[in-house]
Amino acid sequence: MVVSASFIATPAQAGEYDNDMYRGLMQKCGDIHGTLVAKYPSGWHWIVSFSPNQWGADKVKNVGYDNYIQCFCPRKLEGFEPWFRHGVQTNWLKASNVSNETQQKLLSQDWLWVNNGADFGLAPEPYLAKNIKWDCPDCK
Numbered sequence: 001m002v003v004s005a006s007f008i009a010t011p012a013q014a015g016e017y018d019n020d021m022y023r024g025l026m027q028k029c030g031d032i033h034g035t036l037v038a039k040y041p042s043g044w045h046w047i048v049s050f051s052p053n054q055w056g057a058d059k060v061k062n063v064g065y066d067n068y069i070q071c072f073c074p075r076k077l078e079g080f081e082p083w084f085r086h087g088v089q090t091n092w093l094k095a096s097n098v099s100n101e102t103q104q105k106l107l108s109q110d111w112l113w114v115n116n117g118a119d120f121g122l123a124p125e126p127y128l129a130k131n132i133k134w135d136c137p138d139c140k
Helices: 019-025 100-107
Strands: 035-040 054-064 067-074 087-094 112-114 127-134
Touching (some): 100 127
Antiparallel strands (some): 054 067, 112 127
16 A cells, blocks of 8 residues: 555654554555444445445454555446456545544545535544555455
8 A cells, every 4th residue: 555655644743643543544455453343245335436335245444543444346236337447445544543634635635525424334423534545355
């Protein structure tokens, strides 16, 4: 997973940000340490910034500080061809965990603003989300 340098807290930022919070979001699907909050072996899933919903397996883990990592693997379904030939990892960063300046930096680095995390099963407050391609076992 690629994480921009401005996303990782530097020693100069250590007073404002807790490095543990960032470490949780730097994990990769397939080896995530966190609390499982949702697991669906099959079903329709909304991947932020993609429409329509996609058929596949989905797992979400809380990685601390109300941040989450969602791991989606597309599956074939009769009459439906998945948009993806790879898995999609979505990193969910609770917007209030970082300063407005950091939020703006992340938005300029292709993170997405989500007004209400409850639309995706998270807390009902703003989140920043980033989709990353990953090679889930079902896609090989």
